[in-house]
Amino acid sequence: MTHYFKTIILLSLACLTTASTFGEDEDTPLAKEMSAMNTAYRSLSKAFRSGPNPEQRAEYVTQVEIILEHAKASVELVPALANSLAPAAKTNMRADYTAAMQKSIQTLEQLLAALEAEDYAAATDHLVQLKKQKSAGHQRFQED
Numbered sequence: 168m169t170h171y172f173k174t175i176i177l178l179s180l181a182c183l184t185t186a187s188t189f190g191e192d193e194d195t196p197l198a199k200e201m202s203a204m205n206t207a208y209r210s211l212s213k214a215f216r217s218g219p220n221p222e223q224r225a226e227y228v229t230q231v232e233i234i235l236e237h238a239k240a241s242v243e244l245v246p247a248l249a250n251s252l253a254p255a256a257k258t259n260m261r262a263d264y265t266a267a268m269q270k271s272i273q274t275l276e277q278l279l280a281a282l283e284a285e286d287y288a289a290a291t292d293h294l295v296q297l298k299k300q301k302s303a304g305h306q307r308f309q310e311d
């Protein structure tokens with residue numbers, strides 16, 4: 168009898184482990200790229216909110232380079248939301264998403280150029296654009 172109970176308990180535990188492994192919300196490759204650019208973006212935004220400090224230009228450049236690298240890695244990926252759509256709608260969403268991400272890459276390149284030219288007014292404008300693109304991108308392509 169004791170042996171029988173042990174078997175039941177072990178089987179139940181095995182089921183629970185399997186369920187939690189498969190039930191967990193795994194991060195998508197795109198979510199991983201997004202998370203990887205988030206820290207640099209937040210630091211940069213914070214710095215510019217209190218007025219950019221020319222002495223920290225090198226740090227800003229590094230932060231933009233990190234964001235840019237992950238934005239480039241994101242272009243070919245597919246938003247999880249697109250995977251839940253019918254084929255035609257999925258194709259459309261992928262095209263719209265790719266175009267939006269390419270636009271952000273362009274903005275990041277302009278931001279980098281402005282920082283390299285020590286043009287902080289232009290850099291601020293590009294960062295404002297990036298923030299808008301980020302909000303619009305999340306509203307359009309991110310699952311609730």
Ligand code: HEM
Pocket residue numbers: 194195196197198199201202204205208209234245246247248264267268271297300301304305308309310
């Ligand atoms: C500097 C700019 C951006 C930052 C810092 C950023 C940050 C993030 C973060 C933190 C997440 C959540 C990741 C998670 O679930 O763990 C996310 C998700 C997402 N972002 Fe961004 N994002 C940016 C720009 C964009 C742009 C421009 C687009 C679209 C063109 C976009 C599309 C998405 C999508 C679709 C998801 C959901 C992930 C998925 O579907 O797999 N993001 N982003």
